[in-house]
Amino acid sequence: MKIDFTHHQSAHCENGVVSNLLKHKGYQISEPMVFGIGSGLFFVYIPFLKVNHAPVVSFRPMPGIIFKRFAQRVGIKVKRFKFRNESSAEKALEAELKRDNPVGLQVGVYHLSYFPDEYRFHFNAHNLVVYGKEEDTYLISDPVMETTTTLTKKELNRVRFAKGAMAPKGHMYYPIEFPKELQLESAIIKGIKTVCRDMLAPVPYVGVRGMRTIAKLIRKWPEKKGVKVANHYLGQLVRMQEEIGTGGGGFRFIYGAFLQEAAVLLKKPKLKELSLEITEIGDSWRDFAIDASRIYKNRSSELDAYNKIADQLVALSNREEVFFKKLKKAI
Amino acid sequence: MKKSEVPQDKSNLESANFRELCYAVDENGEYTTENSTGWDPKTIALDNAIQDIKERIDAAKKRVEANASSPIDYYMEVNKMDLPILASYVGLWQWRVKRHFKPQAFKKLNTKILQKYADVFDITIEQLQDIDKNI
Numbered sequence: 001m002k003i004d005f006t007h008h009q010s011a012h013c014e015n016g017v018v019s020n021l022l023k024h025k026g027y028q029i030s031e032p033m034v035f036g037i038g039s040g041l042f043f044v045y046i047p048f049l050k051v052n053h054a055p056v057v058s059f060r061p062m063p064g065i066i067f068k069r070f071a072q073r074v075g076i077k078v079k080r081f082k083f084r085n086e087s088s089a090e091k092a093l094e095a096e097l098k099r100d101n102p103v104g105l106q107v108g109v110y111h112l113s114y115f116p117d118e119y120r121f122h123f124n125a126h127n128l129v130v131y132g133k134e135e136d137t138y139l140i141s142d143p144v145m146e147t148t149t150t151l152t153k154k155e156l157n158r159v160r161f162a163k164g165a166m167a168p169k170g171h172m173y174y175p176i177e178f179p180k181e182l183q184l185e186s187a188i189i190k191g192i193k194t195v196c197r198d199m200l201a202p203v204p205y206v207g208v209r210g211m212r213t214i215a216k217l218i219r220k221w222p223e224k225k226g227v228k229v230a231n232h233y234l235g236q237l238v239r240m241q242e243e244i245g246t247g248g249g250g251f252r253f254i255y256g257a258f259l260q261e262a263a264v265l266l267k268k269p270k271l272k273e274l275s276l277e278i279t280e281i282g283d284s285w286r287d288f289a290i291d292a293s294r295i296y297k298n299r300s301s302e303l304d305a306y307n308k309i310a311d312q313l314v315a316l317s318n319r320e321e322v323f324f325k326k327l328k329k330a331i
Numbered sequence: 332m333k334k335s336e337v338p339q340d341k342s343n344l345e346s347a348n349f350r351e352l353c354y355a356v357d358e359n360g361e362y363t364t365e366n367s368t369g370w371d372p373k374t375i376a377l378d379n380a381i382q383d384i385k386e387r388i389d390a391a392k393k394r395v396e397a398n399a400s401s402p403i404d405y406y407m408e409v410n411k412m413d414l415p416i417l418a419s420y421v422g423l424w425q426w427r428v429k430r431h432f433k434p435q436a437f438k439k440l441n442t443k444i445l446q447k448y449a450d451v452f453d454i455t456i457e458q459l460q461d462i463d464k465n466i
Contacts, residue, residue, distance in 0.1 A: 011364075
């Protein structure tokens with residue numbers, strides 16, 4: 001069985017799956033639109049926790065939340081399942097495929113055979129769509145890949161039942177109920193409000209204040225942790241900002257694309273101006289990544305270099321503070 | 332980022348023959364998408380992280396060879412895991428897995444538990460008991 005499903009590549013897996021599933025049902029919703037309505041832009045530093053032996057900084061909210069917010073705000077109902085064992089998960093999946101219903105799955109990245117080896121690490125909140133099965137092979141539309149791909153039954157079961165933090169437990173989902181017409185306008189406004197609230201939150205670990213906290217830490221790293229560890233931390237920070245799934249510049253460009261679309265839908269040219277501004281901020285994030293990479297490339301020990309990129313980060317936080325205040329006023 | 336500025340550097344993506352999608356602005360200031368083969372600052376960060384993992388594997392190997400640790404320690408690093416992840420995969424308490432890091436405790440393990448570890452690491456029990464047999 002093979003469902004007639006069109007694969008569209010996206011920058012980020014969660015938005016991509018949502019956008020692709022909706023397009024299949026005949027709703028033309030772009031990836032940036034899902035991202036913007038789901039308030040995907042974020043910044044958080046989680047103290048006391050280490051992943052990959054480095055502090056945790058994220059440019060996105062908790063996995064799954066973008067989809068949840070998006071569905072709530074436009075009025076779509078989503079049916080979700082989790083399973084105890086592989087055989088019942090497999091049965092449920094096959095029943096849906098027989099009904100011509102492509103489904104989204106949450107999977108672990110580590111055992112995804114079609115990913116380059118270097119990108120396979122233990123991260124359990126990746127998303128993909130299954131749109132068919134031929135003999136023992138499932139047809140897969142993974143939104144970050146350029147084309148569709150396949151996984152054997154054994155491989156698919158393995159990634160569906162990956163273990164560790166945020167274990168998917170076979171998590172399967174698909175939209176079931178749609179309103180007559182998607183109410184994008186009010187949803188966009190809600191999405192923008194949440195982003196402004198989060199980015200301007202009065203806590204030192206979130207939003208622009210979170211960036212300032214990280215900047216302070218960067219200044220201390222080389223002395224406190226030694227150059228080797230400091231460089232490792234910095235490398236991890238850049239990976240979070242630029243790795244597959246962010247579309248570059250820590251999601252700023254996807255957000256720019258969203259604001260441009262929103263400007264037309266809401267008939268607010270001001271949003272188009274702001275789209276240009278967030279694009280420029282995104283460019284500065286990339287400059288920050290370039291300068292940070294110079295440090296960890298040369299493994300240089302100049303203490304001054306760390307201070308300089310910390311200054312860049314503070315400057316970014318100041319610009320974003322101004323930006324989100326303007327955005328809040330604009331809607 | 333302008334569409335023409337989307338980086339096309341050489342990267343590890345090449346091995347799997349895929350390019351990632353980026354959002355960028357075209358000549359008219361409109362947002363569009365463009366594929367990227369990779370970007371040096373990212374590639375260097377990833378290479379450093381891989382180097383770091385290699386160093387951890389080497390260190391674990393030395394510990395096993397010095398009989399200061401069991402092969403489980405080594406295979407855990409090879410599979411890019413840490414203690415909570417490994418414990419969750421084998422379905423044992425963390426303190427038990429940690430105990431199996433001791434060569435003495437590891438030697439006494441029964442086949443059932445050994446098989447659990449071997450399955451998680453995708454190797455045979457023989458390979459599990461002797462890290463030199465790992466390819």
